[in-house]
Amino acid sequence: MQIHVHLTHERLEGLPTLSSPSGPVGARVEFVGIVRDQEDGRTIAALEYEAYQPMAEREIERLLSELQPRHPCLSVQVLHRLGVVPVGEAAIIVRIFAAHRREAFELLARFMDRLKEDVPIWKRRSWTRTELAAQGDHNQAAPG
Amino acid sequence: MRVLFFAHLKDVTGCAATELDCGEVDAEGLWAALLRRYPGLQPYRATVRLACNARYAGPQTRFGPSDEVALIPPVSGG
Numbered sequence: 001m002q003i004h005v006h007l008t009h010e011r012l013e014g015l016p017t018l019s020s021p022s023g024p025v026g027a028r029v030e031f032v033g034i035v036r037d038q039e040d041g042r043t044i045a046a047l048e049y050e051a052y053q054p055m056a057e058r059e060i061e062r063l064l065s066e067l068q069p070r071h072p073c074l075s076v077q078v079l080h081r082l083g084v085v086p087v088g089e090a091a092i093i094v095r096i097f098a099a100h101r102r103e104a105f106e107l108l109a110r111f112m113d114r115l116k117e118d119v120p121i122w123k124r125r126s127w128t129r130t131e132l133a134a135q136g137d138h139n140q141a142a143p144g
Numbered sequence: 145m146r147v148l149f150f151a152h153l154k155d156v157t158g159c160a161a162t163e164l165d166c167g168e169v170d171a172e173g174l175w176a177a178l179l180r181r182y183p184g185l186q187p188y189r190a191t192v193r194l195a196c197n198a199r200y201a202g203p204q205t206r207f208g209p210s211d212e213v214a215l216i217p218p219v220s221g222g
Contacts (some may be wrong), residue, residue: 058199118219122217
C-alpha cells in the first residue's frame with residue numbers, strides 16, 4: 001500500500017489530490033474533516049492545531065502500515081492542516097484507493113479512531129471572530 | 145537531553161523546549177528530574193505519554209543525553 005502523509009500550514013483544499021494508483025482500483029473514498037463553528041459550547045471562527053510533526057508523520061505511517069494487513073488497500077493520502085484553520089475549511093483530508101469499498105471504508109474508520117488516540121496533533125485553542133480580529137490588529141502593529 | 149512540551153504543557157512550563165541534564169535515566173528518573181524543575185507538571189503525569197526520538201517510549205525505554213524526549217498529552221487531531 002502506498003502511503004502519502006503531509007502536515008502543512010497551507011489550505012488543504014488547494015493541494016493536489018492523489019492520482020489513481022496502478023492496480024485493480026474499484027473504490028475511491030474521501031473523508032474531509034471540517035472545522036465546526038461550535039467548540040465547548042461557544043461559537044468560534046477558527047481552531048488552531050499544533051503537532052509534533054516528525055512524530056505525527058511517523059505515527060500516521062506506522063498506523064496505516066499496522067492496519068493494512070486487515071484492511072488491504074492500494075493507496076492512502078493523509079493531509080492534516082496545522083496552525084489556524086477557519087470554520088468551514090478542512091482540518092484533515094484522507095483519500096483511499098482500494099479494490100473494493102468495504103476495505104476502504106473500514107480502513108478509514110479504523111485509521112481515524114487511531115489517529116485520535118495516538119497521533120501527536122492537538123487542537124491548541126479555539127478562536128472567536130473578535131479574538132482573531134484582535135490578533136490580526138496586534139500582528140499588524142508589531143514591528144517588522 | 146532536549147525535552148519538548150506541547151499543547152497546554154507549554155503553558156505549564158512556560159516554554160516549548162528545554163535542556164535537561166540528568167544522565168541516562170528510565171521514565172521514573174526522567175519524571176523525577178522534570179518535576180524538580182517543573183512541579184506544575186505533576187497533575188498531568190497520569191495522562192502524559194513519553195516519547196523518545198519521535199517514538200512512544202515503552203516500559204524499558206531509557207532516555208540518554210543525546211535523545212530528544214517529548215511529553216505527549218492526550219491528542220486531539222482530526
